[in-house]
Amino acid sequence: MKIHEYQAKDILAQFGVPVPRGRVAATAAEARQIAEEFGGKVVVKAQIHAGGRGKGGGVRLASTVQEAEQHAAAIIGMQLVTPQTGPQGQKVKRVLVAEQVDVERELYLSLILDNSAGMPVMIASAAGGMDIEEIAATRPEEIHQVLIDPVSGYQPHHGRKLAYALGLAGEPFRQALQVMAGVYKAYTATDASLVEINPLVVATDGRVLALDAKINFDDNALFRHPEIAALRDRDEEDPLEVQAQELGINNYIKLDGNIGCVVNGAGLAMATMDVIKLAGGEPANFLDIGTVNDPQRVVNAFKIMTQDPNVKGVLINIFGGMARTDVIATGVVAAFRQMDLARIPVVVRLAGTNVEEGKRILAESGLPVITADDLGEAARKAVTAVTH
16 A cells, blocks of 8 residues: 655654655645745645656745745646656645755665565665666666564664765764664554655755655555554545455456456466466456455456456456366356446456366356467467457
């Protein structure tokens, strides 16, 4: 789950990470009032779940309360397009109005799980304020990392190693260590999957501040944090993904292709998308239906996919272990009976538990289902069906 910048800063502040003064506004009048409280010299920042907001005109400096009001009026309601939103952009519904900070240096700091090491890794760079992916690709020597054993947790030597690598000294060095400790506490206490500060700045007055902040959370741990779950902004999420969750399909992610996928198991779903691409096609979604014996779950999957105008065909790939393929087949038949699916070619590959019964149900249904015996054949048939 993602949250807005202003929410991330509030959480970091609770764990001792210094942030600039700021408040969120939903109208230009509210923005003006906040700017007056901060002396007029503020930055007005669009609040959407995407980076690169400044490149799209979503971050603007104001020297007076009048400018702050004008900037807020221009930003609120705009369809902000950034490198992370795609060409459709995202509508801005609120702005963060924060005090301006005179910056001496911009740094980068983040904490994320290193899956290969099985530990959190803290990442820092002196190239703050820039796309970290670009820095990693073009100047990898500027990326500094330390693995943190979760048993012993963050230790001062972790912070010292990174602070020395960043060239910090004196008071900024000391403050940076406090920031790193606070980031680790926030990461572990909230079950975050990512904490990122870009930029982390050294101000001309010596303060070290999180000028921007991003926190993502592990969805599977949200039941432990109702106060964090309450921060969810569904308007920032894809409507189909929200609807899928409401229908009990928690593992659905919309993509840009035209072949909808219904698969049981995340690993098999990833493999299915890979094989579709190898066959020359493009998957329209990741959809793990889960290990369930419920025909309605299959119907719900079709309800979600058929609302995506890009979907021109569907590939169902089920390997039944605990899941029964005959139940899946029953769900496919029910979906055809309940919805107009004649316009969409449907390719079904079943294997595993009760596979012969599943194939019999499909064969006797009289439905125009395209069957396949293995995944490679199914992918090729799906690609052929949507291109002819």
